[in-house]
Amino acid sequence: MNILIVEDEALAAQKLARFIQQYNASFNIVSVLDSIEDTVHYLQNAPLPDLIFLDIHLADGNSFEIFKKVEVKTPIIFATAYDEYALSAFELNSVDYILKPIKQAQINRSLDKYFQLKESFQPQRLDYSQLAKMLQPQHYKARFMVKYQNKIISLNTTEIACFFAEDGVTCILTFNQEKFIIDYTLDDLEGMLNPADFFRANRKYILAIQMIIEVHAYFKGRLKVITSPSLADEVIISNQRANNFKEWLGK
Numbered sequence: 717m718n719i720l721i722v723e724d725e726a727l728a729a730q731k732l733a734r735f736i737q738q739y740n741a742s743f744n745i746v747s748v749l750d751s752i753e754d755t756v757h758y759l760q761n762a763p764l765p766d767l768i769f770l771d772i773h774l775a776d777g778n779s780f781e782i783f784k785k786v787e788v789k790t791p792i793i794f795a796t797a798y799d800e801y802a803l804s805a806f807e808l809n810s811v812d813y814i815l816k817p818i819k820q821a822q823i824n825r826s827l828d829k830y831f832q833l834k835e836s837f838q839p840q841r842l843d844y845s846q847l848a849k850m851l852q853p854q855h856y857k858a859r860f861m862v863k864y865q866n867k868i869i870s871l872n873t874t875e876i877a878c879f880f881a882e883d884g885v886t887c888i889l890t891f892n893q894e895k896f897i898i899d900y901t902l903d904d905l906e907g908m909l910n911p912a913d914f915f916r917a918n919r920k921y922i923l924a925i926q927m928i929i930e931v932h933a934y935f936k937g938r939l940k941v942i943t944s945p946s947l948a949d950e951v952i953i954s955n956q957r958a959n960n961f962k963e964w965l966g967k
Contacts, residue, residue: 862896
């Protein structure tokens with residue numbers, strides 16, 4: 717079995733090669749590359765390896781640039797420092813991912829998975845360009861244009877305590893307790909707001925993390941949120957969303 721390693725840290729590459737051969741000494745490391753340019757050249761000119769271990773961050777940029785320059789049909793195991801929000805993307809679009817710092821147990825798991833999946837690999841389904849799109853940094857809205865008296869003003873998201881639905885329209889409530897109407901639904905806003913700063917509490921409210929003062933246990937596994945500024949209605953988190961809400965608060 718021929719394996720290509722793409723890793724720009726020499727010690728990490730040596731460690732990875734050692735772990736691979738400890739898994740199976742007959743495996744052949746065909747090359748160790750450390751840049752996008754060298755990897756593209758290799759894939760265009762050399763026989764395709766059976767498997768690639770690919771670091772996301774290389775000396776000359778993000779390794780997803782490789783997929784823009786050459787079609788890659790070889791199964792890939794990614795080495796990544798991406799956090800848990802991105803890991804589902806790797807699960808859907810690659811053989812596996814390994815989190816740095818790499819350990820023998822991770823390599824064993826990934827290679828086991830490769831052999832389990834090997835018979836089902838279909839080159840046309842190895843869409844790494846789609847994975848690259850999924851992992852691009854998100855650009856979230858930093859401000860909203862709102863009507864104020866006879867003019868339009870720009871409102872920074874840091875000024876916003878929550879978004880809420882009321883009488884068929886969507887409103888903003890600021891920390892200064894000013895209220896503005898905007899032309900987005902709460903569903904629209906979920907994809908526009910930074911999820912580190914805002915949470916969809918229920919069908920009526922999207923809350924800014926800075927407005928949350930206390931969280932109390934409520935009936936049937938639900939949570940009651942105390943906010944500042946206070947709101948006209950109680951903010952209740954359903955038992956289905958309670959764990960996600962607590963994880964979000966603890967980030």
